[in-house]
Amino acid sequence: MTTAAPDGRRERKKLATRAALRQAALRLALRDGVENVTAERIADEADIARRTFFNYFSSKEEAVLATAALGAEAVVARFRARPAAESVLTALREAVLEVMDRDDVAGHEHVAVLRLIRRAPSLLPQQLSVLAAQERALAAAITERLDGPDDAYVRLCATTAFAALRVVLDRWLERADDAAPPIDVLRAEVTDAFTTLAGGLDR
């Protein structure tokens, strides 16, 4: 899910171009604010033609959110890798924490872009769309994990679990607005939310 198999120079260059544009978009958005970023500026920053930018991303929002999409994909990938003995919610919780707790560049980028989205309402629609796409991927993964689950339950499960994550992450980012985000608090919040879901929502 990270960078599969770059065989052939062409494929490698395409990957590099895409990565350069994605990183340039994130860098500019963080430095100047999303509203001051244009497709042209992203392309210039990556030293690539404006037309080529649109060969890779259909809008500047998509380019900025590509980093967030990678994060969401990573969560689903980690979910698939969790032991089959774990329940769906437990596996998902651990998957999220694994991704958010990574102390490398990608991990910091994930947090950075999530904070960026909080401050830039214009990114919200597309981000929710990214989430919706990953819901489908998560639903597929849940189907593989369980034995003969009905479609209604799987979709309900994937969607509500992601929705809960959205709330928890939003609250976590809200409180850790500038300080280094305490991962322990995040773990507690996720556990709390998922326990509520598992135990029954209605009061």
Place this chain on the structure above:
Amino acid sequence: MTTAAPDGRRERKKLATRAALRQAALRLALRDGVENVTAERIADEADIARRTFFNYFSSKEEAVLATAALGAEAVVARFRARPAAESVLTALREAVLEVMDRDDVAGHEHVAVLRLIRRAPSLLPQQLSVLAAQERALAAAITERLDGPDDAYVRLCATTAFAALRVVLDRWLERADDAAPPIDVLRAEVTDAFTTLAGGLDR
């Protein structure tokens, strides 16, 4: 929440202008497909200047989805009107069914726009954004309904309940692709999903 109090000719005319644009947008989208609708065409259809269109809606998508937004607002409004004795999920279920079962023009418009969105992926991002906005309204309504609930629970509840509704409505629209949508099936599906949520999600 329908049409509050139109006192003053100016206010009435503004309301009329907005409604005319909203209905023109919906009509054109249904007739010609969302991709063939432009702001200019919507404005012409309503016999209003293009510039004025943008005084009311910031994009053609917003104009088309205004009908969907009205539906979501109506659900929250009906939710507030449900007896306080009902649990959150029960009240929300009845609220949704009240809105979807209305046999007037507005009711048919709500269903029509939901079906339109299913076929037009370009509308999805903004629609999810509309939903997110109504999640906040629902959270506020839940806070009023319950006694001293903590913020985390209220947001979790509002978000997951709406997410569940999204899944149920999507499945319902999927199966009733052209036939008159059977409301009884919808009731059963909503009841089923909310029962699962109330009983505990994890298997």
Place this chain on the structure above:
DNA sequence: GTGCATCGGTGCACGCCGTGCATCAAGTAC
């Protein structure tokens, strides 16, 4: 009713967006 202040509707201009098309050069297969 008259005069004045307010405010919505409109036209204009401008920069950015997203895409079809033709072209060029680098990569690939033989």
Place this chain on the structure above:
DNA sequence: GTACTTGATGCACGGCGTGCACCGATGCAC
């Protein structure tokens, strides 16, 4: 090496979204 494939680029064009200035209808005070 030769010919094919394909990504990068420039160009042009229609649509988008907005600031600005103007005008005429509305609302208000007298």
